Amino acid sequence: MNPPACPQPTHDHLRVTTPAQAGALLDFAYGARLLEQFLHPTTTSHAARALNEPANRVAYHVRKLVDCGLLRVAGHQGKRALYVTAARTFHVPRTLVQLDEPLTVIGPALREVTTAYAHAVLDWQTRQGHPGPGDDDLTLHLSGSAPDPGEATGPFAPALRLRTVHLSPRQYRAAQDALNDILDCLEAEATAEDARASTFVLMTFKGQLHLT
Template structure:
């Protein structure tokens, strides 16, 4: 058996496996035994064999030959074609879902870290006072986080024409392109800047809504 030139994937499970194990599959462009790719895969040979067997069951690899007690696996095709509708965003691992989940998880970790640094040792106090002297409302302190890259969320909801929406989304993305062109800062640490633009659910009110949740504090002079 030899690899096909192109193979269309019709099974969602195979499409998920292809997306999840793309780098691992790339180790089997040529016939390889698990022991031959174990070091490059960063796995024990028996674990490589287990994953290769599972991907064979999905139709992404095939058993090319057995030789001297070794099993050699190879890609079932040089190219796999996956219809975009096979894994829609509603799928747990659908198109775009993984990207948004990674951003959401990353922001939550950054938020928790920034929150802990700012509010370490503090406590919430729920006072009710009395009829003559009501307790003041809770006002969380507005202190910047001491970390260099604290979490920052700035969300704006407003009514836009399609033309103005595209103009604004492209302008925001252009800022990220500018940062990409400038490249890494000397001595910098990894951080993620993201622009998320989408159509909100239609609401009857016309008020402008903005929510800022930031630990940046005041910009230095």
């Protein structure tokens, strides 16, 4: 299948023109997240290693992005194709996205996050040997308090924190940037033998948890 005709990016921007492009771009797992691996020409196998995903699964979604014109071939490395994203910024017309029903876009993503987190909790409990005889306590640490340093939580203990704070628009953006910078620095330094793929979901929005 040949990629559909689409305008070349101008000033590194591309306007999405088809439902197929909008759907592929907004796919939680293999849309923008996958495109970010191709900001510079690279191979499918390299992207799969970076995402810690099966190579055949990533290759399937790369083909979908190529077919709808969001990725393009930038050259070859031996027999392997090098792909690069068609733009760094994509504009999706409102008519192509059901923004009036936001759960149609974010619902699948949140369900996947919830399921993955639940499995991580179960895995952690198994590794810790919980529940053990007489061990039926659930410990919650309130904001501002920290677990006892001597508490044996084990490696990669799942964590869930909800905080509502009052911020100016500048502080709100600064907080998002700071959290991303922390993860970028940690990822760049992740050379230890015991390093494992770890997921952080950074979700921010104006308002409170309970709508009024």
